[in-house]
Amino acid sequence: MSGTQSLPAAVDALKDKALEHKRGENAKYTISVAQYNINEINSELDDLEEALRDLRYYKTVLEEAFDGSAPTMLGSAVQTAENAVDVTQDELLGNVQRSEMADEEVSLDQDDTEPEVELTPEVETQIRQIRSAKQQVENVSETIQGKLESNRDTWSTRVSAAEELQKILGGQNSDFSRTLNHMHRLLTRDLMDSSGSASKFVSEWENATDSWEKHQSLQSFDDFKEKHDLSDSTIEDVKTLSKSQQLTLADVSTDTLEEMKRVDELESAVELSL
Structure with missing residues (x-):
C-alpha cells in the first residue's frame, strides 16, 4: 500500500492541479485584456495620425502654394497631440494590465464565468486625451481648409x-x-x-x-481690352459671342468692326452674318 496515495494527499494534489489550471485561465484572460486595450489605443492613435497627416498636407499647401499663414493655434494643437502619444513602453504595459487579477488572488471559489474584457481606467484616460488632441488638430485643419477654399x-x-x-x-x-x-x-x-x-x-x-x-492679356476681358485698346462697346459685343448669340452687321458699329479687324484673335474668331 506504500504506493497508494492517502485520501487527504490526493485531495490536495487535485486542488493544486485545479489552482494551476485556474491560474492558466487567468493568465489567458489577462493577456486578452491587455491585447484588447492595446488594440483600442492603436485604433485611436491611427485616427490621430491620420488627422495630423491631413493637417500637414493642408498647412504645406496653404503656406507654399498660396503664401498663406497657418493659424496660431496650430502649434498648441500639435504639442497636445505629441503629449497624448508620449507614453513609454513600461507605462503602456502598466496601463493595459488588469492588476486585480493577480495569481495570489486566484481561488477555486471564484465564479467560473469569464468576466467581460474591457478597458482599464488608465487606458480610458489615455484614450480621452488622444481624442481631445485629435479634436484640436481637426479644428485647426478645418480653419486651414476654410482658407484654402477661399483661395480656390x-x-x-x-x-x-x-x-x-x-x-x-x-x-x-x-x-x-x-x-x-x-x-x-x-x-x-x-x-x-x-x-x-x-x-x-x-x-x-x-x-x-x-x-x-x-x-496676362488672356486672363480676362479687362486685360484683353487693355492690351488691344478696345472700347467698351466692342468688349460687350465680344461678350455677346460668349453667350452663343449671333451678331449681325446691323448690330455693330463701324468703329467696333474696325477694332475687331485690327485684333488678329478677334478677326479670326468672330463671325458676323448679313
Whole structure:
C-alpha cells in the first residue's frame, strides 16, 4: 500500500492541479485584456495620425502654394497631440494590465464565468486625451481648409473668366488652354485631396501659375481690352459671342468692326452674318 496515495494527499494534489489550471485561465484572460486595450489605443492613435497627416498636407499647401499663414493655434494643437502619444513602453504595459487579477488572488471559489474584457481606467484616460488632441488638430485643419477654399474660389473665378475668353477666341492659344485645364483640375480635384502629396501639388501649382503669368492679356476681358485698346462697346459685343448669340452687321458699329479687324484673335474668331 506504500504506493497508494492517502485520501487527504490526493485531495490536495487535485486542488493544486485545479489552482494551476485556474491560474492558466487567468493568465489567458489577462493577456486578452491587455491585447484588447492595446488594440483600442492603436485604433485611436491611427485616427490621430491620420488627422495630423491631413493637417500637414493642408498647412504645406496653404503656406507654399498660396503664401498663406497657418493659424496660431496650430502649434498648441500639435504639442497636445505629441503629449497624448508620449507614453513609454513600461507605462503602456502598466496601463493595459488588469492588476486585480493577480495569481495570489486566484481561488477555486471564484465564479467560473469569464468576466467581460474591457478597458482599464488608465487606458480610458489615455484614450480621452488622444481624442481631445485629435479634436484640436481637426479644428485647426478645418480653419486651414476654410482658407484654402477661399483661395480656390478666387482662382476658380479667374480661371473661368479666362476660359470664357478662350472660348470666344476659339482656343487659339493652345499653351494657355492647357494651362487653364491644368489649373481647373488642380483646383477642383487635387487641392482638397489630403491623401495626395502636398509637395507635388505645390510644384504643379507653381508651374501652372508661372504659365498663367505669361499670358496676362488672356486672363480676362479687362486685360484683353487693355492690351488691344478696345472700347467698351466692342468688349460687350465680344461678350455677346460668349453667350452663343449671333451678331449681325446691323448690330455693330463701324468703329467696333474696325477694332475687331485690327485684333488678329478677334478677326479670326468672330463671325458676323448679313
